[in-house]
Amino acid sequence: MKFKLSEDEVRLLKILEKSGGIASVDRIASEMKLTSDKVAALALNISLKGLLSLKTEEDSIITLTDEGLRYAKLGLPERRIADQAKAKRILSISELVNLEDWEKSIGLAWLRKKAWGTVKAGKVEVSGEATKDTDERLIELIASEGRVYMSSLPSELREAVDVLKERRLIKIEKSSTRFISLSRLGEEALRGEIEILEEVSRLTRELIISGRWRNVVFKKYDVALPSYRIPIGRLSFVREVLDYIRQVWVEMGFIEMEGPILETCFWNYDALYVPQDHPARDLQDTFYVKTPKFGRLPNQDLVEKVRNVHESGWSIGSIGWGYHWDLEESRKTLLRTHTTCLSARTLAILRDVELPVKFFAVSKVFRNEKPDRTHLCEFYQTEGIVVDENANMKNLVGYLKEFFKRLGFPDARFRPAYFPYTEPSLEVEVYCPTMDKWVELAGAGIFRPEVVKPLLGREIPVLAWGLGPGRMIMLNYNLKDMRELTMNDIDLLRSAPVWIR
Amino acid sequence: MPVIRVSLRDFEKLVGLALPISRLRSELPMIGLSWERDDYEGFEVEVFPNRPDMLSPEGLARAYKGFIGLEKGMPQYVVKSSFYDVYVDRDVCEVRPCSIFTVVKNIPMDEEVLKSIIQLQEKLHVSYCRNRRKASIGVHDLDKFKPPVKYTVKTSDFKFKPLDYDREITIKGILECHPKGVEYGHILAGFGKYPIIEDSEGLVLSMPPIINSDYTKVDVKTRNIFIDCTGLDWKTVSSVLNIITTSLAERGGEIYKVKVFYPFETPFGMVFESPDLRIQEVKLSLDFVNKILGEKLTMEEVLEFLYRMRYDAVGCSGENVLVKVPAYRVDIMHPIDLVEDIAIAYGYDRIKPEIPKVFTSGGESYLERFSSKVRLVMVGLGFQEVITDVLTNPHDLFIAMRIKPEPVVELENPKTIEYTVCRSWLMPCLMKTLSRNRHREYPQRIFEVDDVVILDENSETGARNVRKLAAVSTHSEADYAEIRAVVDALLKILDIDFHINPGEHPSFIDGRIGFIETTTGENLGFLGEIHPEVLENFGLENPSVGFEINLEFIMRLKGLDGNPKRAHADGPF
CATH class of the missing domain: 3.30.56.10 (Phenylalanyl-tRNA Synthetase; Chain B, domain 1)
Incomplete structure (x- = not known):
């Protein structure tokens, strides 16, 4: 059998053989002049070929404490006392030399404990032979080796470990040692035929085209290590949601509308039957525009119908708002406050179009707000209308259920609401499982006859609904501050999880 | 709300x-x-x-x-006769012409009722009365003054004791110092005379719409009250009076007529016994109800729902019914409003969802479809999309970019100096974004595809949206070659033949700015190395390069006209 091994692998096996078939990783590392981690990785590789085996042994390392080191040099205090007293048989404590005061009391206590002698009235009397015990032999052993493994201690010295530990002369630390041992197959390989392969870290074009890759081994990487960060290019997470919403509308058969950001009051408010003194039209809520201050109104016929519907309800069975409608007010420009102006513009060009048709918009709208945690002065809104002579409330509820299901909210419920341009009007609440509560998400309704008749020329129930996707995006990405939607923090843009529904 | x-x-x-x-x-x-x-x-x-x-x-x-079906049909309010008169002065015409009055007696007043009267008054003032401009209400203790009452005007040196004051002050003083005078004084500004309601002995009841007097203050001991309602719109003052009067009647108060003598023609004539609790009648057809709701309700069911919403019905003939609307309902303009109430009584939660099985074709607009394509190309070129605000300010838009301010769409009533104009190009918004991300990891390559707003006399609203693409790359190695490579790749993918002309642009380093011209001579935009002074203005420390192009030019070249009227990809146009 022929073994393909790298140069390093062969070296490792040879060292192992030389050390009698077993050695610790640390020892091999020092001989190979590699780090222990490298050797361990190398050994792991070879072990996969069955040439060696790895095992880890748990052991304890014993070393001397500072006090232990002192005694190793000078002898235990009781030994030093015994030696001095032996010469004189009886010795007064005050005559003891080479002992610190604290050592004297320790020494005398142990002298008595070891029954080497007695202490009476300040005098030490040694009785008999003070034989060298295992504790002294253990200290000597550790002192000569620097440190010893618990497992390598001769059994007769084991009992001394506890004694010295109690005297705080030794320290015991847990250690684990990795051992590599040559297997039978490994021994065979060393005796047999080995093909030495070059080890490479990078696969190069040269290796591929020359075919030399067949004769090399690839250095194994630590695949668990993280790599560098890519400077990502991707769509904004807000765009992902907007695109998704757009796709839902298209799937449901809606055509996209678009129109100017700078709108006239006529399309933004008057055509939608919002009375000219409505609070939403206040300077406090709407951005009016200084330049250009006025826009052009559409054809006179439409303008007159809108005027009539506001002033007296025109001829459609309404009493209207009953006030004097101001043409100049209607010409004023503003930044559109909702996407509903797009619906109004669309209705006005549908006169000769075959019904049913459905439209949607996903566009920016503007409100006169000072941006804070819960407000933005510009944000996206999405809205859809269904222009169908046979449409009704049941359909509206049906479309809403379907729409919100596709947006990821299978549970939607409805309650009465108010908008100046729809009647009946609905508030849509969806169940949000992450918060375990119902969240107001959208407004819906059927456009009032006062809106539809002047624009479309006939009175049919136009279904409409809309929402600001901001709420949904914030719920999904767990954002607490609306401004995060417009701040474009690159970290957030790069790391926000992909939008999936 | x-x-x-x-x-x-x-x-x-x-x-x-x-x-x-x-x-x-x-x-x-x-x-x-x-x-x-x-x-x-x-x-x-x-x-x-x-x-x-x-x-x-x-x-x-x-x-x-x-x-909940506890009390159905229209509440009946009895209006009793009385001898209370109000004389309206001709001079109020200019200032606050509309006025209407009533008396409610034997109110079982307690803390709750008093709180409710004050709350109703306040809430009506801020909402339906448009902050007291359109209408305002005064409530007075009938037993604290001597009718008949006069609605007249005074000059600014006239004195009385305003509510909760211990001394008399002049109208001028009220307007200048009293919180209500300061808040609502603008409603009366410029007339030189001020509406006052006073009794037969000249005791002031109120100075509408600013403040009541202290003399006729209503408290928990009050049993009989006099209500004035003045304003600029007859329908509103009358509706407001009806709401407050009927709500007191719900407490058990008895409504008494007040005879008002107007020296001019009003919708109520020249002498009128108010309040005007006349019933509005609206014709409703069963067909219409069922068409809107998509249900098959019977006339009996519809009537039941109407009663529950506190309407009465008369003259029910076959498919049609004449619905009587109580005087406190101010929102019924068209039969559709009754249909909503029927739906409410029926229960919004009982409406069965039903999608019609009729085919309609859907589609994105060309503009959005094309924008999406361009965004994907930019992402492929390694750029991060950002979506920035259309609103900005002349400093960021021009000055920080080393450009002389040009006319742009400017707001009439901005709330912060940060947002005063609409952007006319995208690059400053990208610079601002990079400026906010200074502490984030580099390189940073960002782009945006979105609208700017350009003044245009020929357009209907005086301005129009223009869809643009801009991108900026900033890092220690950024240079002209990088951004030129991006533009080359992008326009190659978009299949546009072009060449770059040298030119001048203050936002870029001289000699490192190029203008992109198509072979047909159209100027698509520009690219270059951004001027270090601009970088300094935005606090950026790395060289930055960028480009901006007009996507609508490209769409025109491709025959994808950006004209909104043709924008519906698969539409009926």
């Missing part, structure tokens, strides 16, 4: 039932209110602007009793 507070005990008394808060929490929103919050004493609900008649616990209870 106004939020009212209702004491639970008081509400239970008004309805005549013990009402667990959980029941109200689920039922009241289904009448058309938003539940705001509740505690052990009561609850708060938001009342929609079309239902000012529900701005009081009395009005709320009236609607609720119908909704």
Whole structure:
């Protein structure tokens, strides 16, 4: 059998053989002049070929404490006392030399404990032979080796470990040692035929085209290590949601509308039957525009119908708002406050179009707000209308259920609401499982006859609904501050999880 | 929208039932209110602007009793005759022409009733009365003055004791110092005379719409009250008076007529016994109801729902019914409003969803479809999309970019100096974004595809959107070659033949700015190395390069016209 091994692998096996078939990783590392981690990785590789085996042994390392080191040099205090007293048989404590005061009391206590002698009235009397015990032999052993493994201690010295530990002369630390041992197959390989392969870290074009890759081994990487960060290019997470919403509308058969950001009051408010003194039209809520201050109104016929519907309800069975409608007010420009102006513009060009048709918009709208945690002065809104002579409330509820299901909210419920341009009007609440509560998400309704008749020329129930996707995006990405939607923090843009529904 | 507070005990008394808060929490929103919050004493609900008649616990209870079927049909209010007269002075015409009055006697006044009167008045003022401009209400203790009452005008040196004051002050003083004078004085500004309501002995009741006098103050001992309602619109003043009068009648108050003598022609004539609790009648067809709701309700069911919403019906003939609308309902303009109430009584939660099985084709606009393509190309070129604000300010838009300010769409009423104009190009918005991300990891390559707003006299609104693409790359190695490579790749993918002309642009380093021209001579935009002074202005420390191009030019070249009227990809146009 022929073994393909790298140069390093062969070296490792040879060292192992030389050390009698077993050695610790640390020892091999020092001989190979590699780090222990490298050797361990190398050994792991070879072990996969069955040439060696790895095992880890748990052991304890014993070393001397500072006090232990002192005694190793000078002898235990009781030994030093015994030696001095032996010469004189009886010795007064005050005559003891080479002992610190604290050592004297320790020494005398142990002298008595070891029954080497007695202490009476300040005098030490040694009785008999003070034989060298295992504790002294253990200290000597550790002192000569620097440190010893618990497992390598001769059994007769084991009992001394506890004694010295109690005297705080030794320290015991847990250690684990990795051992590599040559297997039978490994021994065979060393005796047999080995093909030495070059080890490479990078696969190069040269290796591929020359075919030399067949004769090399690839250095194994630590695949668990993280790599560098890519400077990502991707769509904004807000765009992902907007695109998704757009796709839902298209799937449901809606055509996209678009129109100017700078709108006239006529399309933004008057055509939608919002009375000219409505609070939403206040300077406090709407951005009016200084330049250009006025826009052009559409054809006179439409303008007159809108005027009539506001002033007296025109001829459609309404009493209207009953006030004097101001043409100049209607010409004023503003930044559109909702996407509903797009619906109004669309209705006005549908006169000769075959019904049913459905439209949607996903566009920016503007409100006169000072941006804070819960407000933005510009944000996206999405809205859809269904222009169908046979449409009704049941359909509206049906479309809403379907729409919100596709947006990821299978549970939607409805309650009465108010908008100046729809009647009946609905508030849509969806169940949000992450918060375990119902969240107001959208407004819906059927456009009032006062809106539809002047624009479309006939009175049919136009279904409409809309929402600001901001709420949904914030719920999904767990954002607490609306401004995060417009701040474009690159970290957030790069790391926000992909939008999936 | 106004939020009212209702004491639970008081509400239970008004309805005549013990009402667990959980029941109200689920039922009241289904009448058309938003539940705001509740505690052990009561609850708060938001009342929609079309239902000012529900701005009081009395009005709320009236609607609720119908909704749960406890009391059906139109509430009957008896209006008794009296000898109270009001004389209106011709001079009020210019200042605050409309006025209407009434008396309500024997009100079982207590703390709750008093609180409710004050709350109703306040909430009507901010909502339906348009901050007292369109109409305002004064409530007075009838027993504290001597009728007949005169509605007249005074000059600014006229003195009286305003509510909760211990001394007389002049009208001028009230306008300058009293909080209400300061807040609402603008309504009377410029006339030189001020409306005053006074009694037969010259005792002041009120100075509408600013403040009542202290002499006729209503308190818990008041039993009989006199109400004035003045304003600029006859319909509004009359509606407001009806709402407040009927709500007091719900408490058990007795309504008395007040004879008002106008020295000019009014919708009520020259002598009128107010309040005007006349009933509005609206013709409703069963067909219309069922067409809108998509249901097959019978006339009996429709009538039941109408009664529950506190309407009466007369002259029910076959498919049609004449619906009587109570005088406090100010929102019924068209039969569709009755249909909504029928739907509410039927229950929004009972409406079965049903999608018609009719084919309609859908589609994105060309503009969005093309924009999406361009965004994907930019992402492929390693750029991060950003979506920045259309609103900006001349400093960021021009000055920081080393450009002389040009005319742009400018706001009339900005709230912050940060947002005063609409952007006319995208690059400053990208610079601002990079400026906010200074502490983030580099390299940073960002782009945006979105609208700018350009002044255009020929367009209907005087300005139009233009869809643009801009990108900026900033890092220590950024140079012209990088951005040129990006533009080359992009325009190659978009299949545009072009060449780059040298030119000048203050935002870029001289000699490192190029203008992109198509082979047909159209200027698509520019690219270059951004001027270090611009970088300094935005606090950027790395060289930056960028480009901006007009996508609508490209769409025109491709025959994808950006004209909104043709924008519906698969539409009927």
